[in-house]
Amino acid sequence: MTGVGLREGSVLSGGDPARSAPHHHAGTPTAPTAHQVAHTADVADAIRDAATSGVALRISAGAGWLGAGRPISAPTRVLDLRALRGIIEYNPGDLTLTARASTTLAEIEEATRPHGQWLPLDPFGVETDTLGATLATASCGPLASSLGLPRDLALGVEFVDGRGIVVRGGGRVVKNVAGFDLVRLTVGAWGTLGVITEVTVRLRARPEQVVSVALDLPDTPAALAPLLRALREAPLTPIAAELLSAPLGAACGAGTGAADVVVVRLAGNATSLTAQRRQIASFGDARDVPESTWDLLRRAFPSGAASVRLSHRPSRLAELWFDLATTSRDLSGELRHASVERGVARCVMPDSIDGTLSAQVAALASRWTVVGEQLPPEAWTCLRTSATDRLSDGVRTAFDPGALLNPGLMTSRR
């Protein structure tokens, strides 16, 4: 689970980057025209121009980059990567695929499905989310609990750093320890160490058969904890297991709306699935839910809504789940879901734009690991910014000495 609705709340809309300029925070001067780039060399040129002019770049992929509501300090010009698109190499026998950054997840799905394969990244958002943005923001969804985080699936990356230098880390093979790891470094760096132009990912074979089963959840932490523990310890090999708050469960076709639910997505051959369903049935009144539940879940979140992720060790998920429910109760229409295996919960709060959100985020951050996805500017200050230590500052300086790439997205200072 976890992830960023890449469409939501973009600083820049996908359709017309220039038009979206008014969405920048008031008073932020913005260059009127966007750089349109079609090749890696164009990206390098644009970055060198930025270094000369001193106007920083805001990187925009297919559906628009998420500004996440962070206060942006520097004037920026849009670097529009939409033309940097297309699958470069796909050899199904190798289960690897190389594509340009703005290739959409939908295009990859379309190419791999006929071969019984998939890129198991299911971030929350729309199918026009791009591969580059998904990796740059390290966005993922329910499948990550078993099939890997973006950092686990990225094999190679080409990027252009803040000095306009083209760097190619990793490779196109599934196992590789040559040199220092520039791939992990770029995944989740929000473009602040380099503009990702090309990516090689590991694919997986689609499971032979998949079935999803839902159970209603008990309404106290004391009753939920043992169920979650049993789910984690039972002889099951789910590719996803997600808690959904009652309204979200209803919206996704997995519940009646009367209770929170857990939806378990089982995979395997026929014999294995029969045994696993029997196992789940031993935990309660299990019912099959359609596979469309997972697509609905990806798209269930209103655009522009504030959202945060909370996490701790998985054994504390029941406690976390109810703490989050209590804390967010005042925020009308809130939607919650959580990964059983990873112990990560996500809360989307469509109507929370007032000052109470900051206090609530601060309270949660005192008890749990909190990662902001989309927040009003003042709420960001409640979170310990993750990249202000000496090493993170050093990495930023080493790869983007002029702070030209997406300034403000990793640290408030740069």
Next chain:
Amino acid sequence: MIGDALGRALAAIVGERQLLQRPSELLAYATDGLPGYRKQPALGVFPRTRDEVVAVVRLLARANVPFVPRGAGTGLSGGALCDGTVLLGLNRLTRVLSVDVENRLAVVEPGVVNVHLTKAVSIYGLHYAPDPSSQAACTIGGNVAENAGGPHCLKYGVTLNHVLALTVVLPDGEIVSLGNRDGESSGYDLLGSFIGSEGCFGVALDATVRLSRNPQAVRTMLADFTSVDAAARATSVIIAAGFEPAALEMMDQPTIRAVEASIYAAGYPVDAAAVLLIEIDGLAAGIDDDAESLRTICLAQGAREVRLAADERERARLWQGRKKAFGAMGRVSSHLVVQDAVIPRTRLPEVLRTIAAIAERERLTVCNVFHAGDGNLHPNISYNANDPDESARVHRAMQAIMRCCVDAGGSVTGEHGIGLDKLDYMSMIFSADTLDAMCRLRGVFDPDRRSNPGKVVPIHSCREWTQVPSLR
């Protein structure tokens, strides 16, 4: 020279008995798992506690003295070799600090031996998944430095995928926490950068690692082929058909014969051109269906026989032959060069044919024993290093094999690391700009390049290269 004063200062931290200064004492540390190199450390220091490690690193920082962190020294790229500087042995920090059974994680000191961790948690039905062949000796700290793999990494992933957090002392003595053991990590993936940095970014003081549940059921089978080509093709078909074996290993005839002639004899058919050792694991329900499907694929691809291990004893025997294959080759000749390269899996048949042609041209015997499932080749050549002509032919063959793997779209190392041995290969796959970017990343962790100097990236690649601090 590293003087007596430094020795005295180090002894004051760790005690006289944990400090080796005499050349005879240091002899054992002049090589690592890769034969063919010999480098003499100026002295060896072996702290027993975390505080001692930190004090040693800080002392070396103040004295501006380079050092080489070393675990068990089983590495196969010369990465733990120490040329006239201080060898920092971490193999005496051997405690498993805590085990969180419910969350399946353990916090360990860097000197914990890989298989000891699995033994320590086996009572809970758990194990530590990365299983390099040296797992009976290699340490978790060394595994982290090398981003170690192993046969079961095909399904379970390499060290990177199993480390949640590290406490690290940077070469300047600062202690930092990387990753997060209590929830998600955010910010730059410094943990991911550190893992596999081959001791160049600092010294891990503890590692929080993920433990895996022991599978409910395991099936191990040996498929026997009359041609290498057929075995390679079977590998591709298995992967493309969507099976995710826990391990999928190939051994060719020279390897099989070396193993069968040794004390590690596993009952492999000595007349087979190649065998595949295939293991699947998971839920008991359905596993026999998958085993039968794999058997059918192998037979369809020309296997003479597919033998299923009847019990745990037979399974262990099949695996022992594989894991001790390098050792078995020691009987063949005095020296062994172990190569490590990765290719796209569909290129296996043609690359193996090219390797055979190279061996024939250079009048050498190449033993192939490798992780076929992820295209990670280990062509090995047994030879006599005292024969200059044979040594030259081995060198030429290794270069040619590596070139062939790179041309097939591969990488120069899948799990052994670059170390000292593969420095020259780096420019085969990385541009000067990319190598410079690696130097810049290293510079963030170790601006003076004192930690494991001269490894991983050829020094001339670093644009802003400055002289490595002189020894004093």
